Amino acid sequence: MAETQSIRADHLAIATRVPEGARVLDVGCGNGDLLALLQSEKHVNARGLELSAADAGVALARGLSVIQGDADSDLGVFPDNGFDVAILSKAIQQMRRPVFVLQELARIAPEMIVSFRNFGLWQRRISLMTSGRMPGHRAWHDEGALHPSTARDMIELSTELGLEVVAMAPMHRNRVGGFRDAGLSRLNWGADEVILHLRRT
Amino acid sequence: MPDTGRIPLSEVQYLTLPDPLPLDCGERLETVRVAYETWGELNADKSNAILVCHALTGDQFAGSENVVTGRPAWWPRMIGPGKPIDTDRFYVIATNVLGGCMGTTGPASIGPDGKPWGTHFPVITISDMVRAQRAFIDALGIDTLFSVMGGSMGGMQALEWAVQSPERVFTAVPIATAARHSAQNIAFYEVGRQAIMADPDWCDGHYLAEGRRPGRGLAIARMAAHITYVSESALKRKFDRGLQDRDQASFSFDADFQVESYLRYQGHSFVDRFDGNSYLYVTRAMDYFDLAGRYDGRLAEAFRGTPVRFCLFSFSSDWHYPPQASREITRALAAAGAEVSYLEIESDKGHDAFLLEEPIYEKALAGFLSASADRRGI
Numbered sequence: 291m292a293e294t295q296s297i298r299a300d301h302l303a304i305a306t307r308v309p310e311g312a313r314v315l316d317v318g319c320g321n322g323d324l325l326a327l328l329q330s331e332k333h334v335n336a337r338g339l340e341l342s343a344a345d346a347g348v349a350l351a352r353g354l355s356v357i358q359g360d361a362d363s364d365l366g367v368f369p370d371n372g373f374d375v376a377i378l379s380k381a382i383q384q385m386r387r388p389v390f391v392l393q394e395l396a397r398i399a400p401e402m403i404v405s406f407r408n409f410g411l412w413q414r415r416i417s418l419m420t421s422g423r424m425p426g427h428r429a430w431h432d433e434g435a436l437h438p439s440t441a442r443d444m445i446e447l448s449t450e451l452g453l454e455v456v457a458m459a460p461m462h463r464n465r466v467g468g469f470r471d472a473g474l475s476r477l478n479w480g481a482d483e484v485i486l487h488l489r490r491t
Numbered sequence: 492m493p494d495t496g497r498i499p500l501s502e503v504q505y506l507t508l509p510d511p512l513p514l515d516c517g518e519r520l521e522t523v524r525v526a527y528e529t530w531g532e533l534n535a536d537k538s539n540a541i542l543v544c545h546a547l548t549g550d551q552f553a554g555s556e557n558v559v560t561g562r563p564a565w566w567p568r569m570i571g572p573g574k575p576i577d578t579d580r581f582y583v584i585a586t587n588v589l590g591g592c593m594g595t596t597g598p599a600s601i602g603p604d605g606k607p608w609g610t611h612f613p614v615i616t617i618s619d620m621v622r623a624q625r626a627f628i629d630a631l632g633i634d635t636l637f638s639v640m641g642g643s644m645g646g647m648q649a650l651e652w653a654v655q656s657p658e659r660v661f662t663a664v665p666i667a668t669a670a671r672h673s674a675q676n677i678a679f680y681e682v683g684r685q686a687i688m689a690d691p692d693w694c695d696g697h698y699l700a701e702g703r704r705p706g707r708g709l710a711i712a713r714m715a716a717h718i719t720y721v722s723e724s725a726l727k728r729k730f731d732r733g734l735q736d737r738d739q740a741s742f743s744f745d746a747d748f749q750v751e752s753y754l755r756y757q758g759h760s761f762v763d764r765f766d767g768n769s770y771l772y773v774t775r776a777m778d779y780f781d782l783a784g785r786y787d788g789r790l791a792e793a794f795r796g797t798p799v800r801f802c803l804f805s806f807s808s809d810w811h812y813p814p815q816a817s818r819e820i821t822r823a824l825a826a827a828g829a830e831v832s833y834l835e836i837e838s839d840k841g842h843d844a845f846l847l848e849e850p851i852y853e854k855a856l857a858g859f860l861s862a863s864a865d866r867r868g869i
Binding site: 346348356357366368 | 800802818821822825826828830831832833834835836837851854855857858859861862863865866
């Protein structure tokens with residue numbers, strides 16, 4: 291079972307940003323790995339939204355409360371300020387309406403933790419420059435990263451939406467660099483993935 | 492009821508409620524008998540009881556063969572040792588609903604004047620059914636049910652239980668159901684009721700005293716309703732425009748098409764096991780069901796502060812109680828701050844999918860019950 295798997299580094303990093311006993315919504319919670327971790331380590335009141343009924347079923351069997359649905363259309367089931375923290379882990383670039391989804395998260399919870407692939411990473415910049423092809427594991431037309439963005443793009447959008455960037459952490463080869471509140475240029479150049487801690491202002 | 496089975500209806504398990512039952516219509520039933528079945532063992536602190544509620548045409552034989560009609564259990568995939576509703580762990584109870592015709596007091600029962608009630612039976616509601624079940628659970632000495640669950644009308648009862656007695660329900664599992672009957676639901680059941688009442692053998696509702704039964708009307712009612720239980724794609728997959736035992740159309744009103752023959756069979760076989768007046772009363776109870784109605788149309792208010800853990804299921808091709816109806820309940824529960832899980836299962840089997848093989852659904856239900864039982868210390 292999932293319990294025996296090793297805990298993902300980004301999950302551990304996210305957990306450091308979640309207050310003890312918080313009400314947490316994990317959007318795109320998969321089989322509930324992160325929620326289970328937050329439940330056992332931070333004693334949170336954990337809820338999830340997950341598109342795959344099979345994954346949601348696995349999360350149910352772990353005693354988690356999960357609603358099967360699509361973040362693009364089903365976040366409306368959650369009430370205003372129903373949560374303290376909303377988490378969107380490696381999913382925002384796959385959303386059809388990323389702005390709407392971010393606005394919905396900000397409606398549901400005052401604090402958000404959003405992680406995503408950083409297309410500003412220098413290897414990806416060089417890859418595009420030298421190969422003339424979009425960087426990524428998959429073809430540009432596959433499902434997956436529908437909205438490729440850099441860390442700078444995402445932070446600009448967050449600011450436009452009135453969200454404060456509380457902290458950001460780079461992640462590289464499944465290792466998290468620790469949260470800090472400065473050095474965007476370095477982060478945008480060097481981070482494979484980025485975890486943002488955002489707050490409604 | 493006709494005597495089609497192996498043992499007469501009077502031989503099924505009964506419990507007579509100790510007190511009269513007040514009804515939403517303002518009347519009360521002096522004597523109510525509840526027919527029931529159980530599976531598994533009640534544990535010492537009586538904390539492992541699951542009440543399984545049946546749908547419109549179901550009965551208390553959820554987990555074992557119907558001893559009256561000889562028909563197989565209606566939920567055999569779910570109830571049994573090692574199955575999702577694990578009878579090695581849980582004590583499973585199913586009752587025939589108030590107004591039903593498999594032994595619980597209903598319009599075919601003998602009324603106070605010594606004759607069958609017929610349409611003198613008071614009009615009942617889902618809430619009345621649940622009140623009768625609660626009196627029954629009281630009589631068993633069970634304080635809190637580990638779970639109340641059911642599909643379709645059974646899901647309405649599970650919701651009603653959670654609203655009426657949230658402190659007596661640990662988990663509720665409403666499946667393929669709705670918090671209110673839609674205009675379309677009411678319309679389809681009205682066709683059924685009119686078919687029954689238009690049958691000359693209905694005798695203004697007192698056919699039992701006359702020794703007659705509105706079989707043709709009841710069969711048509713079942714045929715109309717059955718269409719809503721299956722999806723267009725399932726009908727196409729099973730029958731499409733296939734002809735029944737012939738190579739070409741007969742240019743008559745015989746059952747040329749397989750789908751006609753199938754529906755006729757569904758209607759015909761139903762008449763042998765169901766009472767026409769019960770069909771009127773139970774469909775009426777469903778029409779009147781509107782949980783939010785008691786809360787100025789605000790469904791979330793019905794669940795405000797509920798301690799009950801909910802797990803809802805819907806099926807993508809169900810057009811009788813479509814996923815949207817379950818999603819509305821989920822939204823209300825989330826707004827009320829309830830612990831709610833909801834799965835929409837991808838299926839082309841229509842409303843009836845809740846009774847059929849759907850591996851993700853079965854696994855998820857098993858997981859929810861097992862994790863909840865761990866939490867409950869069962």
